[in-house]
Structure formats: structure tokens, C-alpha cells
Amino acid sequence: MKHKIEPQQLSALRFERVWVREATFVDVEETELAPTNELEGIEILLDVKVTYGDGGDRAFVTVRATLEPPADKRLFAKLTAAVEGVFTLRDAPDRTVLAGFASLQAPVLLVPYLRETITSLTAQSRLGPVLLPPLNMAEVIKAMQAQSRSTEAPATKQ
Numbered sequence: 001m002k003h004k005i006e007p008q009q010l011s012a013l014r015f016e017r018v019w020v021r022e023a024t025f026v027d028v029e030e031t032e033l034a035p036t037n038e039l040e041g042i043e044i045l046l047d048v049k050v051t052y053g054d055g056g057d058r059a060f061v062t063v064r065a066t067l068e069p070p071a072d073k074r075l076f077a078k079l080t081a082a083v084e085g086v087f088t089l090r091d092a093p094d095r096t097v098l099a100g101f102a103s104l105q106a107p108v109l110l111v112p113y114l115r116e117t118i119t120s121l122t123a124q125s126r127l128g129p130v131l132l133p134p135l136n137m138a139e140v141i142k143a144m145q146a147q148s149r150s151t152e153a154p155a156t157k158q
Contacts, residue, residue, distance in 0.1 A: 010090065013101050018085040018113050021062055025121045026078040042075070043068040044132070046140060047082075050102045056095050059087045059102035063110040065118065065132065075127060083113040103145075108137045 047064040064082035069075035087106055089098050115132040122130040 012090050012097055014088045014090050015109060016086045016088055018083055018110065020113075020117050021082040021084045022064065022080060023082075023117055023121050024078055024080045025125060026076065027126055028074045028077050030074055030126065041070040041073075042130075043070075044135075046135075046144075048103075048107045048141070048144060050099075050106075052098075057089050057098065059098055059106065061085050061087065061102050061106040061110060063107050063114050065114055067118070067130065076125075079118070079122070079130065081114060081117045081121060083110050083117055085110050085113075104141055107141060111135060111137060 045066040045068070047062075047066075049062045049064075051060045052058065053060065062082055062084040064080065067076075067079040085106060087098065087102060089095070111132075118132050119129045122128070
């Protein structure tokens with residue numbers, strides 16, 4: 001199937017650019033190669049941060065992953081990467097559109113860049129390339145939002 005995209009089919013938002021904000025890999029002092037199947041069980045911690053430029057019409061979205069090996073395996077000491085993208089409104093004056101997009105869709109768009117950063121960072125390491133697995137970002141974002149609401153809820157007096 002082929003289809004030529006028409007101007008009215010473009011989103012009201014623009015994905016201006018993406019860059020690597022942080023990339024850190026520290027190996028352990030080990031002389032053995034790690035079998036690739038040992039990468040199972042690595043804990044992945046994701047952090048999504050949204051900030052807005054002056055005027056509120058530009059969203060800076062950062063997605064950071066920190067990977068931690070199982071406690072019983074010395075696979076690496078530290079592996080962290082973050083990518084940041086900037087998104088703006090095309091013509092729509094409604095900033096709620098940008099806020100909704102920045103918190104839900106922008107992180108989904110940035111995960112492939114994060115995956116590539118982690119893979120490139122580790123490609124020539126003792127471990128070989130570490131591949132961030134496919135993530136259900138809709139569920140991840142939903143869990144993050146629920147956690148954020150629970151930590152923001154005021155404590156009740158007894």
C-alpha cells in the first residue's frame with residue numbers, strides 16, 4: 001500500500017529534533033565474556049520528564065533508562081542513557097494538545113532513539129550490544145501517572 005501524505009493529515013504538533021542527553025556505560029573488572037543469555041533479568045528503570053519553554057508552546061521531553069544487572073551477576077557497573085526531544089505546536093493555539101501529547105505520545109516516539117543509544121553505547125563492550133526490549137509504553141506511562149498521582153495525594157490527618 002502507498003499513500004501520499006496531504007497537509008491536512010499532518011499532526012498539529014511538530015517533532016523538531018532529538019539528541020542524546022546522557023550516555024554512561026561502566027564495565028566491571030572481569031576477564032570473562034558474558035554470555036548474551038545472561039542479559040535476561042536486567043532491571044530497567046524508566047524516567048520521563050517534561051518541561052516547557054517560555055510561552056508554553058514548546059515541550060522538551062526527556063526519556064532516561066537506567067539498567068541494573070541482577071544482584072548475583074557482575075555484568076556491568078553502570079548503564080544509563082537519556083534522549084531528549086523537542087515538540088512544538090504547528091498552528092494550534094491550544095496548549096492542552098501539546099501537554100497531552102508530551103506526556104503520552106512523545107515518550108513513545110523517543111524510545112527507539114533511547115534503544116539505539118544503549119545498543120550503540122554497549123556494542124563494543126565485553127557484553128556485546130545490549131538491546132532494550134520492546135516496551136508497552138502505554139502501560140508504562142499509565143503506571144507512571146498512577147504513581148505520580150499517589151505521591152502527590154495529600155496525607156490525611158488522623
